[in-house]
Each structure stands twice: as C-alpha cells, then as structure tokens.
Amino acid sequence: MGDSKRGKPIRLRDFIRVEDFYFSVLGYRNERYAKCFLRYVPDEKGDRMKNGKKFRKLIHDEAVSYAIKNQMNYYKDGIFKIPLNDIDEVFKPEERLNESLEYEEVRKVVEFFKNIPLTHMGVTGSRLIGLIGEESDIDFVIYGRWWFEGRERIREGIAKKKISEPDKDTWEFIYKKRKVNIPYNLFLAHEKRKFHRAVLGDTYFDLLYVRDYSELNRKIPEDKGIKIGSKTIQAKVVDDSFVFDYPAYYKIEHEEVEAILSFTHTYIGQAFKNETIEAKGDLEIIDDKKYIVVGSKREVEDEYIVSLDLIEKSGLKEEFKKWKN
Helix, strand or coil, X not given: CCECCCCCECCCCCEEEECCEEEEECCCCCCCEEEEEEEEEECCCCCEEECCEEEEEXXXXXXHHHHHHCCCCCEECCEEEEEHHHCCEEECCCCCHHHHCCCHHHHHHHHHCCCCCHHHEEEECHHHHCCCCCCCCEEEEEECCHHHHHHXXXXXXXXXXXXXXXXXXXXXXXXXXXXXXXXXXXXXXXXXXXXXXXXXXXXXXXXXXXXXXXXXXXXXXXXXXXXXXXXXXXXXXXXXXXXXXXXXXXXXXXXXCCEEEECCHHHCCCCCCCCEEEEEEEEEEECCEEEEEECCCCCCCCXXXXXXXXHHHCCCHHHHHHHHC
C-alpha cells in the first residue's frame, strides 16, 4: 500500500516532501505512487518560513495553475501522482506528535482526548511540516475506531460545557474559508450535529478521521470513473458507517445509483441512516457501478449533499427551495 521510507504505508493526512515542495496525501491507495495535492511552494514573498526559506500556501486552483505554469510532470488527471522513489520525506501525524506537543494549545487538545491512545492521534497540516502561519488551526487526527470515541467526547463535552461549539464568528469564518456553496443556515444546521469542530478554551480545532492501518483496503472507490454527466437525486441512506471516511461513502436505496461519494470535507457526515438525502454531482461509472461524485475539487461550486429530513426539522425547507431555484 505504498510504503513510506520508514516502512509504513502512506495514507490520507500524511504529507510528503519532494525537494522544497510539500504535498498533502489524498487517499489510501498509494501502491505505485502517492496521490496527493500540492499545498506549499517556495516563494520569496511567502508568509511561511522554514530553515531560512519562505513558502506560500496554495488553494486548489492556485496549485493547478502553478503545476501547469512550471510544467510539473506529477500533475495528471486533476491530481498529483508522485512516484514513491521521488519522495524525499514522509510526514506522518502519529509519528510526529511529540514535535507538535511543543505547543501548549496542542497539549490541551491531547489532554482532552486522554482516554484515546497517543499512538492513534496526531496533528496534520502546516503544524506537521513546520510551516505554521498566523491563522493556523489545529488539524487534529484520530485514527480508526478511536475517532468515533473522540467525536463522542466532543458531543459530551459540549453538553457538559467542558468544551464549546465554535462561536458565530468562527462558523462564518469556516463557511467563507471553505467557500461553501449552500446557504449559510443549511451549512450550520448540518455542521452542528457532526461534532467534529470544537473550541477548547481559546483554541479551535478540527477532528479529522483517518483509517487505521488495518482498514486501508476498504472497498470504497477513490479513483476517477467514467463521467456521464451532472445529476441530482433523492434517496434514503441505508448505511452511514463510512460517511466520515475519505471519500465519504453514503450507501443509498436507489434503483440506479450504488452510493454517493464526497471528496470534499464540506460534505462528509451530512446525513445519517434512514434519512432522505439530496445530492447533486457527477454521475460516474466506477467498476461497473454508478455513483454520484461530489467535490472532485476541494472548493465545490454547484454540487452538494444535504439531509432533507434535517432541512425540514430545522425549518429551512423554503430557504433550500428558494436557493435551488
């Protein structure tokens, strides 16, 4: 499964370095090359510093433009594919947790999840690779089944006021930063029941799910299929076991479509078992089965996944209808 130079498979939320370029790993199937996306590049005008050199963070479209302009051979079919032999360094959150513990805010989050083994947690993003910026959040990773324990800990912590939900300003910041395309009230209704974002004291953090090493071969498609066209469907969710996975996998009851896949973090955990879901995305054939694929780009534009049950329960039916029209 794509062994790193330290012997462990490369997986989602790891970072890799090729020369002075830093990539975030996207997915779990990295046998011949690491599927990833360019995140940080050397730039004299950059606002990040490491080893006396300045770097700049790239959003999706900037990374694509940079790759094309600089003729990076790694960029193929909308993703970067790095041959394993070209990788100079692999950064694994669980292996570098001790380095992250230098920061008091990280220590507080680790202490909050004290019932979870240290071997099953870590910090990803700019903190993992030593390129922290002024607005760097804590992207906190918990692996495998322990993630669900962590999510429950947040739910209980909010109920007992040991930890807080993000405040209005933070929610609005997240909404704008992620360029969410559904109306703000719909976004908020879905997010508040996910319990994967929280504030501990004055420290905001995300709780990110990553499969354990024993789960890497899960049979969820993560490669591109044959695109048929855009499609909107409504269907009942019959299994929510993997709605926080990557890609998020919503098994549905539908005569044509096997499942809905979300490759954007915005639309993970949007709906749960027995809820009716509405999704708009690309209809693709993957291994002779049809899927609705949402978020082939990190910043989605006209694709979405929503729970119609939650929309009705939250009194947002008219707002959703108006937005669609």
